[in-house]
Every structure is written in structure tokens, then in C-alpha cells.
Amino acid sequence: MRVTGGKSIYGAxxxxxxxDARFPRIPGDMGNATTWPFPxxxxxxxxxxxxxxVRGGAEGLLDVFVAxxxxLVADGVDGITTNCGFLSLFQEELADAVGVPVATSSLMQVAQVNRLLPKGRRAGILTISGxxxxxxxLEKAGVPEGTPVGTTEGGREFTRAILGNELELDVDAxxxxxxxxxxxxVVANPDLGALVLECTNMVPYAADIRAATGLPVFSIETFVRWFQAALVPRTY
Known part of the structure; x- marks a missing residue:
């Protein structure tokens, strides 16, 4: 058997x-490596x-994200994603710059989820900062106009701790x-048939959200697992 090289890193x-954050990344969080069943x-x-x-619109950051x-591509990856749904702003620029598939935001799932649902049902978005x-x-992620948006702003812990980049997180709160x-x-929009979590830090709570609302929950985890399956198809 002969193989061909050309990458610095293989298998990821x-x-x-x-x-650039310091808040705790618990299992389920995109930035916790134990979340993923693949490298x-x-x-x-x-x-x-x-x-x-999130609050500053990523102003002035496009060049550093492209670099x-x-x-990452030079290291050997085959596709790129990000750990913030708000980076949908850079979807086109990143895809054009790197020459590999790019999935910047879990919000890119909304239009697809809508197609899965029965007539009269639609997806809603839950975000860290409404x-x-x-x-x-939303436009950059291809989200249909009029999609309902809910937010954790005004809560006791989540938005404050994550966007404040705090060293401690009360997980239960x-x-x-x-x-x-x-x-x-869901109460405000009884026609919802699914939820899409904008924030990658919401994934640890997806099962709780599903149990509380009875609706399917899509997240960056569901998106990246799908992405990975295309980049590295199973061998049969």
C-alpha cells in the first residue's frame, strides 16, 4: 500500500x-474537546x-478570522466551522478565502429545518443576545424573514457569564x-415545530430544552456532526 502526504495534521x-475566551467550557460546549466523538x-x-x-458586530475582525x-487549512483540515453563531457575518468571505467548505453558524440550519416540518410549522431561534x-x-445565514427569535438575555446567569467572559459559571442557573x-x-409562537440554538454554548442544555418544549432541537453539534459525516464518510 502506498499513501500520499502533504498535510501537517491527519485525522482531524x-x-x-x-x-478568545476564558469562561468555563463544560462537556457539550463546542470548545470542550470531549464533546466530539471524532478529532x-x-x-x-x-x-x-x-x-x-456578539455585541460589537465583530467589527475589524474579518482579517484575523481569515488568517x-x-x-487551519494549511495544518490539514478539510472544512472550517466557528464557535459563535454571530460569525455568519463572515460566511461568504471565509468560504471564498480558504477554498474548503465553511459552516460558520448553526443558524444556517434554519431553512433546512423548515423543510422538514409539517405545513403550518416552522423553526424558531434561541440566541444568547437577541x-x-x-x-x-440572519440574512447571511439564509434564515427566512420573520423567523421567531427568543433570547436568554435578562436571565440570571447564561448571557451575563458568557458574554462577560467570567471565570465561573453556575451551570444549573x-x-x-x-x-x-x-x-x-414556544408560548409566544405556538406554530413552532423545532428550535435552532444560535449559541454554541447552549448545546449542554439541548436535552433539557427538548424535554421542556417537546420540540426537536438543532444546534452547532447537530450541524458539525452532519458536516463531519460529509468530510469523512464512513467506509462500508
Missing amino acids: AVGILML VHYKIVRSATPDRV AARE STLTPLH ARQDNVEAARAL
Whole structure:
């Protein structure tokens, strides 16, 4: 058997562009490597803090994200994703710059999820920051106009701790914030047939949200597992 080289790293098809953060990343979080049943390759984008990306519109950060994405490809990854749904703003630019498939945001699933649902049902979005998730973020991710959006803003723990980049996280309080926000979104929009979690830090609470609302829950985990399956198909 003969094989061909050309990469520095093998076996990690998915490269993840990480925000420069220090808050706890519990199992289920995209930035906790134990979340994934397959190897991934991380690259921290220095100066891209949660607040700067989510509340600051990632202003001035495109070049550093492109540079980091190119480094991941040079290392050997076959596809790129990010650990913040708000980076849908950079979808086109990153894809054009790196020459491999790019999946910046879990929000890119919304239109597809809608096609799975019965007539009269649609997906809703749960975000960490409803006040700064703009129509442009949604447009760049291909989210249909009028899609309902709920948020954990105003909760006790989750939004504050993550966007404040705090060193401690009350997991039970963060879970409650997510569950309460999801329930409120469903009550306000009884036609919902599924939920899409914008924030990659919401994944640890997906099962709780599913139990509380009875709706299917799509997240960055479901998106990246699908992405990985295309980059590295199973051999039969």
C-alpha cells in the first residue's frame, strides 16, 4: 500500500475557529474537546472576545478570522466551522478565502429545518443576545424573514457569564435560563415545530430544552456532526 502526504495534521477533518475566551467550557460546549466523538482541530482567534463578536458586530475582525482559517487549512483540515453563531457575518468571505467548505453558524440550519416540518410549522431561534442579532446576521445565514427569535438575555446567569467572559459559571442557573427562554419562545409562537440554538454554548442544555418544549432541537453539534459525516464518510 502506498499513501500520499502533504498535510501537517491527519485525522482531524473539522477545524474550529475559537473565540478568545476564558469562561468555563463544560462537556457539550463546542470548545470542550470531549464533546466530539471524532478529532477536531482548534485555532484561537486572538482578540476576538465574546463581547466584541456578539455585541460589537465583530467589527475589524474579518482579517484575523481569515488568517486563522487559512492556518487551519494549511495544518490539514478539510472544512472550517466557528464557535459563535454571530460569525455568519463572515460566511461568504471565509468560504471564498480558504477554498474548503465553511459552516460558520448553526443558524444556517434554519431553512433546512423548515423543510422538514409539517405545513403550518416552522423553526424558531434561541440566541444568547437577541438585542444584537441583526437582520444581517440572519440574512447571511439564509434564515427566512420573520423567523421567531427568543433570547436568554435578562436571565440570571447564561448571557451575563458568557458574554462577560467570567471565570465561573453556575451551570444549573444557566440551564434554567435556557429552558425558560425556550419555553417563552414556544408560548409566544405556538406554530413552532423545532428550535435552532444560535449559541454554541447552549448545546449542554439541548436535552433539557427538548424535554421542556417537546420540540426537536438543532444546534452547532447537530450541524458539525452532519458536516463531519460529509468530510469523512464512513467506509462500508
